[in-house]
Amino acid sequence: MTNPATESYIQTKGDILIVDDTLPNLRVLSSMLTEQGYEVRGAPNAQMALMIIEAEPPDLILLDINMPGMNGYELCEAIKAKPGSKDIPVIFISALDEVLDKVKAFSVGGVDYITKPFQIAEVLVRVRTHLTIRTLQQQLQQTNADIQQANADLQKANIELLEANLALQASNQELDAFARTVAHDLKNPFSSIVGVTDRLKDDLAQLESENPSTLKLLEQIEHGGQQGVKVIDNLLLLAWVRKGEVEVKPVDMAGVVSRVQESLADMIQSSQGELIVPSRWPVALGYEPWLEEVWANYISNGLKFGGEPPRLELGATPLASGQVR
Numbered sequence: 376m377t378n379p380a381t382e383s384y385i386q387t388k389g390d391i392l393i394v395d396d397t398l399p400n401l402r403v404l405s406s407m408l409t410e411q412g413y414e415v416r417g418a419p420n421a422q423m424a425l426m427i428i429e430a431e432p433p434d435l436i437l438l439d440i441n442m443p444g445m446n447g448y449e450l451c452e453a454i455k456a457k458p459g460s461k462d463i464p465v466i467f468i469s470a471l472d473e474v475l476d477k478v479k480a481f482s483v484g485g486v487d488y489i490t491k492p493f494q495i496a497e498v499l500v501r502v503r504t505h506l507t508i509r510t511l512q513q514q515l516q517q518t519n520a521d522i523q524q525a526n527a528d529l530q531k532a533n534i535e536l537l538e539a540n541l542a543l544q545a546s547n548q549e550l551d552a553f554a555r556t557v558a559h560d561l562k563n564p565f566s567s568i569v570g571v572t573d574r575l576k577d578d579l580a581q582l583e584s585e586n587p588s589t590l591k592l593l594e595q596i597e598h599g600g601q602q603g604v605k606v607i608d609n610l611l612l613l614a615w616v617r618k619g620e621v622e623v624k625p626v627d628m629a630g631v632v633s634r635v636q637e638s639l640a641d642m643i644q645s646s647q648g649e650l651i652v653p654s655r656w657p658v659a660l661g662y663e664p665w666l667e668e669v670w671a672n673y674i675s676n677g678l679k680f681g682g683e684p685p686r687l688e689l690g691a692t693p694l695a696s697g698q699v700r
Contacts, residue, residue, distance in 0.1 A: 389506045390414045392433040394424040394450065395468070396442045400491075404437060404468075407495055408502070421445035425453060428460050435506055437498075438485075440469040440476070448483050455484040462512070464505045468493060568600035594641060601638065605671075626663055628656035632689060635670045642675060647684040650674070657693045 391413050395401045398419065405415045416433065418424035420442060427433075436454070440447035447467060454460045467480040470491040477488045486508075487501050632652060636643065643650065677687045 388412045388414075389434040389502075390416070390431075391435050391437060391502065392416050392418065392424065392427060393437045394418045394421065394442075394447070395437075395439040396420055397439070400439070400468075404498070407498070411499060413502075421447075421450040421453075424450060428454060428463070432460050432463060434463070434509060435502060436463055436465045437502075438465050438467050440467060440471055440480070448479055451480075451483045451485060462509075464509050466501060466505060468498075568596065568603075572596045572600060594645075598641065623660050623662055626659050626661045626666060628659060628666070628691065631663055631666050632656075632670055635667055635674060638671065639674055639678070642678055646678045648678045648681070649684065649686045651686070651688040653690050657691050659691065 388411070391408055393401055393404050393408075393415060395404070395417075396419050401417045401419065405417055408415045416427060418427055421444060424436075428436075438447045438451060442450075445453070447469070451465050451467075454463065454465065461484075464486045465484060466487040466489060467485045468489045468491060469476065469480075472490045480488050486505055489498060489501060629652075636650065636652075642648075674687060674689075678685050681687055
């Protein structure tokens with residue numbers, strides 16, 4: 376009794392079509408292959424074989440040569456002429472044992488030739504070998520198809536990524552242009568506020584009856600304007616960075632610190648702070664707008680938390696590595 380699991384495994388070994396007009400030969404081959412677990416179908420002539428192949432192509436064909444009507448050579452040529460059956464391996468089984476007969480069999484598309492009377496073991500080995508080759512060919516074809524599909528998907532993804540990058544670059548350019556326009560449009564009013572407030576403070580100082588609350592209010596307005604200008608400068612700096620316009624070069628550190636002192640003049644005066652600046656600065660590489668921001672943060676923090684009154688001593692130390700601290 377056959378084990379169901381084994382039977383299920385055996386049934387997957389292959390589907391074989393035997394084409395032979397001699398029924399005893401057909402029955403012997405069919406019985407022999409069925410016992411080995413192959414699914415076997417038979418056809419007594421070429422016309423019926425073509426109908427079977429058209430309806431459900433087999434995995435392998437065992438083909439006799441001498442048949443009435445269409446012989447084995449002609450049938451093999453017909454099989455190889457159709458896209459749906461051209462890759463099915465065909466093994467010729469014939470009593471013809473002349474070299475020319477075998478050459479003819481291979482020339483029309485056969486993959487092997489077995490001479491009658493045949494040995495059962497030989498037939499089984501050749502069938503198993505060509506079914507294995509056919510399976511490997513199908514796997515290779517599927518792998519190639521998968522690779523081609525993967526390449527097509529990759530090319531499509533690359534095109535989509537390129538289009539997305541181009542769209543992102545265009546959006547960034549539009550955003551940078553918008554940021555620059557808005558920043559410049561806002562900077563002018565803030566600068567005007569700072570300038571007008573500074574003049575009002577001068578005018579108020581010349582009045583005999585100076586109003587401390589009014590002066591304090593003007594200082595707050597001026598400070599707010601300065602902060603607005605600083606925010607806009609930072610926006611412009613960010614736009615420059617995004618466009619790659621930041622250039623590192625030797626920095627005029629004395630000029631940088633001087634500009635920071637001017638921008639923080641009111642804070643220095645109100646805190647009665649003292650800033651000690653060196654007469655000479657070492658040469659350093661950097662980007663001046665960033666260094667101005669760094670110095671402004673350092674000095675403003677020092678004025679806030681450096682004691683009463685604060686005393687700040689600025690300087691720089693050249694390092695052995697060539698950097699400046």
